[in-house]
Amino acid sequence: MSIFTIGINHKTAPVMVREQVYFALDKLSLYLQDLLNHGYAQEAVLLSTCNRSELYCLADDLDGVYEWFCTQTSLPRHELEPAIYVYRDEEAVAQMMKVACSLDSMIIGEPQILGQMKEAFSESCAAGAVASVFHRLFQQIFTFAKEIRTSTAIGACPVSVASAAVHFAKQQMGELAQANVVILGAGETAALLIRYLKAHLTKPPVLVNRSIEKAMELAEELGGSVYGLDKLSAALARADIVFSATGSAVPLIKKDMLQAHRDKPVTLIDIAVPRDIEPAVAELANVKLFCIDDLKSIIEKNRQGREHAAEKAREMIRQKSSAFMAEMASLDKVTHTIRAYRGQIEEICRMELKKAKQQLQQGADPAEVLEAFAYAFTQKLLHTPSVQLRQAGAEGRFELLTLAKQLFAIPDAELERI
Structure with a gap:
């Protein structure tokens, strides 16, 4: 019996591949039950974020779980397999720890990934996919991730994809004070966008979301007006800059929505995976379209500034993953x-x-x-x-x-x- 990590991430696959290998949180139980019912694994946790999709599992061998992972997408094998990485036992545990500690994130030190991993673990438990080994492992990982953040400077002045997106918008447009801003989505990332934008805007942003109630709650807390998805075209017509961060499985902004209203420039920054904005939108005049992968120049500066703390964290992970496997052997x-x-x-x-x-x-x-x-x-x-x-x-x-x-x-x- 071995522990495996199988996945793709922002380092091995561009966004157009990552969005094709995505396990929606509300369907995790179905994926996990399928994996376990086929007898490929004894325990499993699935994690999907904008930067990665990873399967953590306890299995007799790699073949079954690898084949299962590859068949969860319509992508041809020759496009998918170059992006897949596989780790076993100590290396697999180390990878899980790196993810939880945000060492493997696009932005080192970002705090959201630990919460996302806990949520994935909770859903996997509810699906009956977690037993004694993974319960022990993930509890140790969550405790260790907190230890890393307190004993190193990895989490000092935390940066997120949302803050990087706002910084990127300033690079593209200069001052944002007079900009008409539209935010598509009302989740955690949208809330972070509003918080980071408040210091730069004189006009409240427009929040567009499928659930009006959820958007209203966010607007009441942080400010802004609210539109439903049925008013998305109207909101786009007045926008100077659009940030998109929903959990939709299909694009919400399509070429024809913008085509009729583009008498002024608009900048679209899509940080969702799968993407919210149809790539063909970039063909329109007066439209600049960017995705999460375009934030890498800003993110690289953050990475260099945290490299010393990251190296200390990596050494702690090497020791901890080795200790866990020794414990399991005992x-x-x-x-x-x-x-x-x-x-x-x-x-x-x-x-x-x-x-x-x-x-x-x-x-x-x-x-x-x-x-x-x-x-x-x-x-x-x-x-x-x-x-x-x-x-x-x-x-x-x-x-x-x-x-x-x-x-x-x-x-x-x-x-x-x-």
Whole structure:
């Protein structure tokens, strides 16, 4: 049995590939049940964000889970496989820790990924895909991620994709004070966008969302007016800059929406994966379209500034992942020992039961048969431990006697009575 990490991320795949390999949170249970029902894995957690899709699993071998991962997209194999990475055991655990600590994020130190990972773990638990090994592993990962953030400077002055998008918008447009801003979405990223934009805008942004109620809650807290998706075209007609960050599985802004209204320039920054804005929009005059991958120049500056803290975190991860696998190896030895001992006891029981049944078939008194069975079973059960303990006492290995007291839960008071 091995632990595997299989995935793609922003370093191995562009956004047009990442959006094709995306496991929506509200469908995670269906994906996981399919994986487990095929017998490919014993435990599993699925994580999908704008920058990665990763499968963490406990499985007998790689072939089944790898094949399953590859078939969850319509992308041809020759386009998908160059982007896939696979880690096993200690390296797989280290990758999970890097993700949780945001070392593997597009923006090192961003705080959102830990919450996303906890949410994915919670959904996987609810789907019945998590048992003892992954419960132990992920609890350690979540505790360790907090330790990393407090013991290194990895999370100092946290930067997010949302803040990078606002900074990128300033690079593209200069001052944003008089800009008419539209934000498509009303989730956590949209809330962060509004918070970062407030210092730069004199006009409140327009929030467009499928759920008016959710957008209203956000507008009441942070400011802005609210439109439903049915008013998206009207909002776009007046926009100077559009930030898009929904969880939609299909594009919401299409070429024909903008085509009729483009008598003034508009900048579109799509930080959603899958993308919210149809790539063909970029063909229109007066339209500048950017996606999350276009933020890399800003993100690289952040990465360089945190490299010292990141290296310290990497060393801590190497130690922690090694310690976890050593712990699992020890637990495996314990499990195998218990199974072997149980097998011995069951074999003794089977043999004595066979004798007892033969005696009953021959007409022996049931009470006498039961007494004989209990006596023989007890004698054989205690024979080997008794021999080993006597030998240990004769050789002066009294530590074995102490261990036996613990193993058999024998209190000192009971020894004194004998």
